[in-house]
Amino acid sequence: MSRDLMMDATGNDERLAPTYGAGQHRLKAERESQILEVSIGPQHPSTHGVFRMDVKLDGERVVQLKPVFGYLHRNHEKIAENGSYLAAIPYTDRLDYLCSMTNNWGYTLAVETLAGITVPERAEYIRVIMAELTRFQNHAGLVGFLLQDMGASGTPLMYAFREREKILDLFEAVSGARMMCNYLRFGGVRVDCTPEWMKETRELVGVLPRFVDEFERLLRGNEILMARTQGVGVLPRELAVNAGVTGPMLRATGVNYDIRKVDRYGIYDRFKFRVPLGEHGDVYDRYMMRVLEMRESISILEQALKEIPEGPVQDPKTKLRGLRPKAGEAYGRIESPKGELGFYLISDGTMNPYRYRVRSPCLINLTILEDMCLGQSVADVVVTLGSVDIVMGEVDR
């Protein structure tokens, strides 16, 4: 009789009660609060590369999250230390492979500081134009991928990629490659932009606001987007500052820190632009930071394209091959689309850097992933990771 009653799990509790022992009750309670360990990645579309998260779940809630990376480690720093100063530039392209131009800039800035190289006026303008185009296409792509992570598979991403493609075509026309540009050199840029290229860029910058408007109409006020992002993955301001988070992630928490304004490297002090700031530090604010920064990038591009002077693009005194800076050290940092990208170089007077170190914004922004995800559901982990904007090439180096 008791056996039949035990099989009937949906039956009357009172009738079942005598057949359950104390042990049975404990087992049931354990089963209900069982901690499940799930490994998300390394090959998963939402992990943006080869990245793994060891997630411990209580039901749907995250109780522990351990980011595991290093799958894409390529020994970047040691390779650069064994090559000449020139040979490291193409390797910096492969750090954050979506933003090769800004990576080049960070490295060349460090070498220029180290060797005391000056950059001609026109080259400075070209650098700003390239950096802002890079920022635009990175942010457009990121918003597309973030929406893709939420389940809007295709549409926003493809619209973003359509615009990104136009910018990559411009990069290809001037540098020869769409993504691995290898365009900036210490002392300037490799080749000059032709007048036709300038004309095409002006035309493109003219139509970019239309794309941002369209993008905003597509997404702003979308109830699903708001439900999935507002109040999700909140990053407290104190934690962001203490963890060294930079870039749009830091500004989404309301901290006014943009290296273009703080350091005024290059010629950024000549342009009028605003730094968008968030308030809540959630995924929605981080998404809005990207959209607003795209608009500011367009404004910088318009100013730079209007003011760009004629002249040389490469300092003729600079020795590209066989550069031997005198012994010393230098740190060059720029506001890459993802945050503070820094290159630390020590020279011992030889042709190779004695020490070469990359301060990667992706890696440091990724370290606080657990703090943002605790207590959230698994689906929110994917969205939060998407809003951090990581590229594994830069995280693992």
Next chain:
Amino acid sequence: MLGEGIVKGLFETARNFLGSYVDKDRLVTVQYPEERHPLPEAARNFPFLLYDGDDPEAGLRCVSCHICEKECPPRCIYIEKSTDKKPDFVGKPQFYPARFDIDVSVCMSCQICVEVCPFDAIRMDKEFELSTDDRFGGLMWTKKELSKPNEYYQKIHPVEAAETDARRAEDVEKAKAKAAAAAAAKAAEVAKAAEAARADDEGAGKEPSKG
């Protein structure tokens, strides 16, 4: 109203979908193997070696100086220097590569070799349909596969090639002028020597009359 944002977004999608029939800006893709976007002139992928004239051996510009081999970031160029010399485009005897291999499975298309070459001998190609079924031998390009005539370079990079050709023509002119000047100097030297000899002869002839 709940759902208003979604409806507004869907209007945008509809605008893009319908617009793709009329607006070229909204439909940017092409059917690849049949249709192709033209490549910009600066496009690059893998390096090749240039030679002048018709003979890839005699006209090869490379003088085997090993600069590209040393500067190549992933070290994918392998050069062996020749033991004998051959005349280059200005007639100066130079070494040439007995072996010049590029491992294209390692090459990362960075163009550093082109930038550092002082002899205009290596340039970037635009050819990108390069699949092979031999993953070792087929990806190790030898001198024979790498050598391409200057006419090919003029075809794929017209502006750059014109600049290079002008510079090289200038070098040839300079070399010719130098050779002519050297010849003239030599002739002058000979004439001077002859003059001196004649003067000596005359002096020698005069001496007895003086005495």
